[in-house]
Amino acid sequence: MVKEFSKYMKFQNSIGSNGWYYSLDTSIEDSPIELKGNLSYDYVIVGAGFVGLSAAYRLAQLSPKSHIAIIDATKIGLSSSGRCSGFVIDTPHKGDLLHDDSNLHKQAFEINRKGIFWMQEMVNDNDIKCNWKQSGKYQVAASHKAASYLENYKKMLDGAKENYRVLDQAELESVMGTKKYISGVFTPGCVLIQPAAYLKGLARSLPENVSVFENAKVISVASNAKGVAVSTKSATINCKKLILSVNVYVREFNYSKNTIVPIITYASMSNVLTEEQQAKYTGTYGWGLTSADKGGTTLRMTKDKRLVIRNHYTHTPSYQVNDRFITKLKQQHYNGLVDRYPDLNDLKIEFTWGGVCAVSRNFGFFAGKLEENIYSCYGHNGVGAARGSLAGKSIADEIITGESEDLNLLRNAELPCWNPPEPFLSIGISTRLAYERYKSRAEL
Numbered sequence: 001m002v003k004e005f006s007k008y009m010k011f012q013n014s015i016g017s018n019g020w021y022y023s024l025d026t027s028i029e030d031s032p033i034e035l036k037g038n039l040s041y042d043y044v045i046v047g048a049g050f051v052g053l054s055a056a057y058r059l060a061q062l063s064p065k066s067h068i069a070i071i072d073a074t075k076i077g078l079s080s081s082g083r084c085s086g087f088v089i090d091t092p093h094k095g096d097l098l099h100d101d102s103n104l105h106k107q108a109f110e111i112n113r114k115g116i117f118w119m120q121e122m123v124n125d126n127d128i129k130c131n132w133k134q135s136g137k138y139q140v141a142a143s144h145k146a147a148s149y150l151e152n153y154k155k156m157l158d159g160a161k162e163n164y165r166v167l168d169q170a171e172l173e174s175v176m177g178t179k180k181y182i183s184g185v186f187t188p189g190c191v192l193i194q195p196a197a198y199l200k201g202l203a204r205s206l207p208e209n210v211s212v213f214e215n216a217k218v219i220s221v222a223s224n225a226k227g228v229a230v231s232t233k234s235a236t237i238n239c240k241k242l243i244l245s246v247n248v249y250v251r252e253f254n255y256s257k258n259t260i261v262p263i264i265t266y267a268s269m270s271n272v273l274t275e276e277q278q279a280k281y282t283g284t285y286g287w288g289l290t291s292a293d294k295g296g297t298t299l300r301m302t303k304d305k306r307l308v309i310r311n312h313y314t315h316t317p318s319y320q321v322n323d324r325f326i327t328k329l330k331q332q333h334y335n336g337l338v339d340r341y342p343d344l345n346d347l348k349i350e351f352t353w354g355g356v357c358a359v360s361r362n363f364g365f366f367a368g369k370l371e372e373n374i375y376s377c378y379g380h381n382g383v384g385a386a387r388g389s390l391a392g393k394s395i396a397d398e399i400i401t402g403e404s405e406d407l408n409l410l411r412n413a414e415l416p417c418w419n420p421p422e423p424f425l426s427i428g429i430s431t432r433l434a435y436e437r438y439k440s441r442a443e444l
């Protein structure tokens with residue numbers, strides 16, 4: 001089997017400027033190791049996001065004598081994982097909330113909590129400086145329609161016997177400094193992180209038997225009974241086993257092409273509030289909120305006093321977004337912030353970016369063996385920090401020990417289902433996204 005990867009692919013690091021990455025002081029470091037020649041490793045991991053780095057760490061932990069390589073087409077921290085809003089969520093979220101089976105909700109809690117526990121272990125053991133903090137999460141509504149979705153959310157939490165606190169407009173304003181939200185539910189288990197700092201810190205914490213290669217796009221994969229050969233423009237690496245932790249780009253390797261689609265969502269980060277702006281801001285620092293309406297806005301006020309806003313989705317099979325669109329989103333995000341904070345109309349948007357997620361119609365997910373010697377994890381991952389980290393760990397567990405209880409837990413999810421053919425697929429998605437945008441306009 002030989003699979004050739006599209007040579008024309010664009011990566012996420014070309015979509016705007018990722019504020020988490022470029023606001024870090026250390027972002028100018030360059031990869032010291034060049035990938036070239038004919039090499040041999042026991043295990044190769046392609047893709048260094050939440051999934052890939054977690055898998056590399058676990059493989060090295062379980063098999064300290066193995067030689068492991070992790071390769072990414074971009075700099076570590078520029079993947080979707082490094083572009084995400086930094087919520088490591090314990091509760092069922094988005095797609096998980098579209099059914100009312102309390103067993104599935106309990107399972108989502110279990111998966112997310114195991115993922116959080118594992119991430120926390122890596123953070124603590126290596127003293128990774130990524131502002132890891134269990135700050136909890138506010139699920140909020142700006143409109144009466146979204147407030148009605150909160151009723152289902154509370155029912156879900158009651159069914160799972162989880163703790164939560166209901167907040168009215170005044171209580172929310174005392175935390176967030178805005179009157180925008182009329183009701184909310186606080187759950188305590190969500191962890192907030194600086195995602196690019198987490199990834200860079202984790203990459204630096206990998207043991208010596210792991211070699212990290214950045215800016216090296218894999219362009220072909222060939223497998224036979226003995227193992228797998230992975231090629232970039234300047235190198236070929238032979239290995240016993242390969243993990244493809246490449247997010248939606250698994251499509252480019254001809255896996256899951258007709259079951260998942262790339263959807264890009266967009267975020268902006270403000271300046272650090274000036275002293276004058278801090279004097280006008282009446283809320284607290286270090287909180288994060290998600291919208292009760294799945295088409296709504298995610299918002300954070302970081303501990304270091306930046307506002308980070310995320311909304312809007314586009315179906316972008318080319319993975320490419322032009323600068324004009326990013327400028328439009330920057331304005332939309334500025335308007336969203338000033339709508340919430342009219343006194344902060346002199347805020348500057350310092351960074352605006354997009355990041356790609358995989359979407360499946362039935363929110364399906366796969367983690368495990370794709371074929372002999374090749375493993376992967378793909379599927380619906382609009383919320384993927386905790387679950388993706390657990391998936392990476394459990395794939396490594398299965399490779400080294402031959403079994404993984406956690407992988408069995410993840411396998412309880414439905415597999416991503418088939419999509420209709422083009423052009424019906426693209427027409428259907430664009431119509432749906434436009435409709436959702438209209439329906440959720442009060443939450444933008």
Ligand SMILES: Cc1cc2nc3c(=O)[nH]c(=O)nc-3n(C[C@H](O)[C@H](O)[C@H](O)COP(=O)(O)OP(=O)(O)OC[C@H]3O[C@@H](n4cnc5c(N)ncnc54)[C@H](O)[C@@H]3O)c2cc1C
Nearest residue numbers: 047049050051073079081084085086087218247355384385
């Ligand atoms: C703006 C935004 C906000 C989000 N907010 C949250 C949130 O708050 N909480 C949450 O849980 N989730 C959030 N998500 C979703 C989350 O980012 C994803 O679920 C998660 O990043 C997926 O991790 P991953 O490791 O599978 O993929 P990625 O992080 O995308 O990593 C895949 C890597 O594979 C590399 N790659 C692909 N092809 C090749 C190749 N051929 N050769 C070499 N390397 C290759 C890519 O460069 C990339 O680095 C958000 C997503 C976005 C875009």
